[in-house]
Amino acid sequence: MVAEHTVKAFDEDITRLRGLVAEMGGLAELSIAEAMDALVQGNEDLAAGVIARDKRIDQLEGEVDKLAVRVLALRAPMADDLREVIVALKIAGVVERIGDYAKNIAKRVGHIEGRKRFEPLTLLPAMNELAGEMVHDVLTAYAARDPVAATEVIQRDAKVDAFYDSIFRNFVSYMVENPATISSVAQLMFVARNIERIGDHATNIAEMVHFAATGNYLPDRGDVPAPAV
Amino acid sequence: MVAEHTVKAFDEDITRLRGLVAEMGGLAELSIAEAMDALVQGNEDLAAGVIARDKRIDQLEGEVDKLAVRVLALRAPMADDLREVIVALKIAGVVERIGDYAKNIAKRVGHIEGRKRFEPLTLLPAMNELAGEMVHDVLTAYAARDPVAATEVIQRDAKVDAFYDSIFRNFVSYMVENPATISSVAQLMFVARNIERIGDHATNIAEMVHFAATGNYLPDRGDVPAPAV
Numbered sequence: 339m340v341a342e343h344t345v346k347a348f349d350e351d352i353t354r355l356r357g358l359v360a361e362m363g364g365l366a367e368l369s370i371a372e373a374m375d376a377l378v379q380g381n382e383d384l385a386a387g388v389i390a391r392d393k394r395i396d397q398l399e400g401e402v403d404k405l406a407v408r409v410l411a412l413r414a415p416m417a418d419d420l421r422e423v424i425v426a427l428k429i430a431g432v433v434e435r436i437g438d439y440a441k442n443i444a445k446r447v448g449h450i451e452g453r454k455r456f457e458p459l460t461l462l463p464a465m466n467e468l469a470g471e472m473v474h475d476v477l478t479a480y481a482a483r484d485p486v487a488a489t490e491v492i493q494r495d496a497k498v499d500a501f502y503d504s505i506f507r508n509f510v511s512y513m514v515e516n517p518a519t520i521s522s523v524a525q526l527m528f529v530a531r532n533i534e535r536i537g538d539h540a541t542n543i544a545e546m547v548h549f550a551a552t553g554n555y556l557p558d559r560g561d562v563p564a565p566a567v
Numbered sequence: 568m569v570a571e572h573t574v575k576a577f578d579e580d581i582t583r584l585r586g587l588v589a590e591m592g593g594l595a596e597l598s599i600a601e602a603m604d605a606l607v608q609g610n611e612d613l614a615a616g617v618i619a620r621d622k623r624i625d626q627l628e629g630e631v632d633k634l635a636v637r638v639l640a641l642r643a644p645m646a647d648d649l650r651e652v653i654v655a656l657k658i659a660g661v662v663e664r665i666g667d668y669a670k671n672i673a674k675r676v677g678h679i680e681g682r683k684r685f686e687p688l689t690l691l692p693a694m695n696e697l698a699g700e701m702v703h704d705v706l707t708a709y710a711a712r713d714p715v716a717a718t719e720v721i722q723r724d725a726k727v728d729a730f731y732d733s734i735f736r737n738f739v740s741y742m743v744e745n746p747a748t749i750s751s752v753a754q755l756m757f758v759a760r761n762i763e764r765i766g767d768h769a770t771n772i773a774e775m776v777h778f779a780a781t782g783n784y785l786p787d788r789g790d791v792p793a794p795a796v
Contacts, residue, residue: 424636427653
């Protein structure tokens with residue numbers, strides 16, 4: 339009876355851990371979409387909301403850390419269960435960073451001059467959507483414990499990287515032709531880079547989901563490629 | 568006798584964990600310095616060495632992860648000991664990211680045209696040195712379990728951030744005046760940003776060292792500020 343009670347308590351802890359990570363992920367997804375909307379619309383209130391939400395994501399990461407440590411201390415889980423706790427801890431850390439990137443994009447709203455029909459800005463939403471979908475789909479794969487769906491997300495990262503390289507080249511040409519916009523376009527370069535990093539982090543999560551589900555690392559772990567440009 | 572044996576084995580594991588983290592840190596410090604040297608000298612061989620070293624840093628992180636999981640599984644440590652293992656795991660993750668930033672800087676060697684006495688490039692080494700010192704000093708604080716030295720590192724991050732803001736403004740002016748250099752200066756902007764992130768990550772480690780040594784979180788955790796520009 340004691341053993342059964344312990345197993346049940348452990349399952350409840352894991353469910354709570356996964357729930358916290360899912361909550362963090364939902365907030366991060368929302369921030370990715372809203373940060374780009376705020377940038378495109380020049381909407382500083384929306385940007386302020388994204389920045390405020392990041393504090394909540396940070397708090398949730400703190401809760402994941404504390405709960406994970408308590409589970410490790412009280413239940414001393416083994417094998418698959420231990421892996422489950424460690425992976426929740428690590429994914430929470432990555433989702434927190436994704437939230438930071440969305441916040442960084444939001445912080446640039448207000449530093450882009452002449453926003454109306456500003457050509458470089460029109461290139462970013464499609465790239466942002468790709469990266470946002472990667473985050474959404476990898477969190478779905480985590481919830482479903484689905485290593486195949488996770489691996490599929492990793493393959494999409496090359497598309498985001500190619501998008502980034504193309505945007506970088508386009509921005510450089512634009513600055514050469516429109517020197518008055520250099521300051522604003524430089525800001526947008528960092529936005530493009532932040533989006534590219536969100537894609538990388540979705541890939542990192544996918545690797546962890548794969549590890550959690552199978553116990554095996556994928557052959558090449560967590561590389562952060564510099565742009566080819 | 569069994570208990571004593573277990574305590575000794577645990578201490579050996581922790582010493583090994585800390586040794587792996589120190590080894591990662593030493594390699595990351597070397598990469599920070601060499602990436603900047605490679606950039607200033609236009610030395611692609613040196614850059615290739617930094618890029619190759621990053622693979623070793625990634626491997627060491629994998630070893631830390633595996634050892635930490637084994638310690639948690641076999642020894643089920645409590646309280647201070649548990650915190651020690653979790654902090655080693657987290658610091659290894661951050662050092663791995665610092666290695667990635669150094670690698671990203673190295674990857675830009677070869678994309679900077681007209682390197683000889685290229686004015687924007689002369690601004691970066693001093694900033695890089697500041698960030699490299701933060702990494703060095705926070706790892707020393709970790710080795711010495713010294714929360715005061717760790718807190719002192721955190722205070723220095725504002726200097727790196729101010730450096731970054733000033734360099735960003737300078738680069739924008741330079742591009743306006745020298746449109747032919749825009750592509751190269753844009754590369755250097757990312758280098759400056761990578762250095763700024765290295766400073767942020769040294770700060771993150773400092774917070775973890777403080778937590779490991781005292782059991783308390785510092786009031787404001789792991790924020791990644793966007794530049795004021």
